[in-house]
Amino acid sequence: MGGSDPSGRLVRPFTLTGGRTRPSRADFTLITTVTTADPQPETAARPQPEHTRILRLCVRPMAVAELAARLDLPVSVVVIMLCDLLEAGRITVRPPRPVTTPDPDLLQKVREGLGRL
Amino acid sequence: MAGSDTVSRASADGGAPDTVKILIAGGFGVGKTTLVGSVSEIRPLRTEEPLTMAGLDVDDLEGVEEKRVTTVAMDFGRITVSGDLVLYLFGTPGQQRFWFMWNDLAHGALGAVVLVDVRRPKSSFAAIDFFERRGIPFVVAVNGFHGEHPYPVEDIREALTLPADVPVLLCDARERESSRDVLIALIDLLIAQAAAAAG
């Protein structure tokens, strides 16, 4: 079955997340940045291979959407794995800047950055 | 090395930058991915999300074989604005049946660019309506395919019944500078709105 099925790639991810399809934490947005904790917690169990890939990619901070694209996995699947890694203390996360009332300094900084392009 | 701000941040989260996002919206095939690609510092990245049945109309599921998983693709690019601030550009899925995804994408966005194909401006009408209803700031950028702009901005404003306070620009989504200027127009709108709100 699976093997040559073009959708096989999409069936597999859910086995990586223990059959769960819903993140247990809502705090991973597309542009939340993830960074591998350094040093890693000593007590933690050995990470599974997909987790190890994430930890390698996030040695430098990386946004969730970018991580998903580089892993070639759906964002929803990556978020579930990130929840596990966060619980294990293996990553730190930085939420995006709140924008309900955008800070003029932030806007000015974006404006200047774009001007330099 | 950087100042104390960076040091304290590093201890909290490895020195991760602040992130903000802008949506690039508009009808099917209006040049959203092209615009993202022309200004992004990385080749646009793509993620595919399996769709739950809940998000789809019954019609969309007809003929879908049991084992096939329908996915919706989303592409995005990145601009490092400064050492500690990164702007992400998300191209929204253009096909109308995927617009339920826009709610998620729009959440936490600074604002949006609605791209309009000069040859069929009405195809972006629903996108305009979406941002208008939610009070999300946006600019309209008219993508002149083949670099041609046969209609003046005012004709397009009228065709799309845009209020006077929505900026309308002509652009070429393939050109980096042109796409950058569209983003700057949006930021200028946001700066003006913030100044007005501050009184």
Ligand SMILES: Nc1nc2c(ncn2[C@@H]2O[C@H](COP(=O)(O)OP(=O)(O)OP(=O)(O)O)[C@@H](O)[C@H]2O)c(=O)[nH]1
């Ligand atoms: N000649 C010309 N072609 C363009 C221009 N902008 C986009 N295209 C082409 O038009 C087609 C559609 O552009 P895309 O950027 O993929 O459009 P899109 O809005 O991302 O499309 P969907 O995501 O499918 O809704 C592509 O083949 C582009 O190469 C333009 O300014 N001039």
Ligand SMILES: [Mg+2]
């Ligand atoms: Mg596209």
